[in-house]
Structure formats: C-alpha cells, structure tokens
Amino acid sequence: MSELDRIIELSYDDIHITEITIDKIVDAKVVLLTTPKNNKELLKVLVAMNLINAALKRKEFRTEEKDALIQYGMLKPRVSRLFKDILDNRSKFDIDFYIKTKDNCAYIEINGLQFSFHNITINKTLKVFVDSDLNNPKEWQGVRLQKIAGELFDYYTIKDIA
Secondary structure, three states: OOHHHHHHHHOOOOOOOOOOOHHHHHHHHHHHOOOOOOHHHHHHHHHHHHHHHHHHOOOOOOOOOOOOOOOHHHHHHHHHHHHHHHHHOHHHOOOEEEEEOOOOEEEEEEOOEEEEEOOOOOOHHHHHHHOOOOOOOOOOOOOOHHHHHHHHHHHHHHOOOO
16 A cells, blocks of 8 residues: 555545645745646645635634734635636646536546635636536535545645645
8 A cells, every 4th residue: 555545535534624834835835836836746736725714613723813824815816826726727637627616626637635625705707617518517426525634634745745
C-alpha cells in the first residue's frame, strides 16, 4: 500500500483528526498566491485550499478579527480566481472539472483525488461553462479530503510529489 493510499484510508477513520498547525496554514497561504501552470502546481493549490477550508471549521482557528491569519472571506475569491484560470487554460491541466448547479458545488478531479467547493457563486464565466457540453457532473467519490487535509498538504508540498 502506497503512502497516499494510507493517507486516504485515514479519511474513513472516524477517530482520526488531521494535524493542522499555524505553520501549515502560513505555508498554505503562500501557495494560494501562485497561479498554477500545470497539474503539479494545481494540486499544491488545491491541497492548500483544502487545508485552509478544514482549518476554518475548527474552533481554534475561527475568528472574526479583521487581521486574523485566516477568515472565511479570504478563500472564496481565491477559489473563484482558480476556476477562471482553469477555464481559461484547460489545455494546461489533465483534470475533470465540473459544476453541479443543484448544490452550487464545483468539483476538480486530479491524480485520483476529487476536491469539492460548496456554495460557490455562479458568475457569468461559470454559467457559460455550466451550460456547455464541457460540464459533465459526476457523483461524489465519498473521500472526505478535509479529514486528511494536513496529511495531504504535507504529502504534496513537503515531499514535492505530484
């Protein structure tokens, strides 16, 4: 069993709690500033978004302070920008990208992982995509990536794997 398979197995363990540290959050914020040019860079951005999204759901990281390390409002604009970059540069990425409008949920499948972003805003660009033949929604695979956010972040950023 590969290291990635072991990490994914942890997502099914109801007792497992992923390790999210301030250092990881700071590193993830730096990764979010990049514009991915290929699958490897896109995967790093996605695991960074996943880590921050998971951290925002934890009491110890949740705050309304204006100068907080992370806030709910910081992630959505970056997610929207990422979707625009993906749609503008589809040929650079070997991914499945689709949107389920019923749930306002966007999915990106890359390297066997399915990242989901709920409650997205469907802007004009996304509306054109949703109504096109390129949008082919699939069912959720059932792997809770936020449950293994720390491990995925380490795997794809510290070890520089993709």
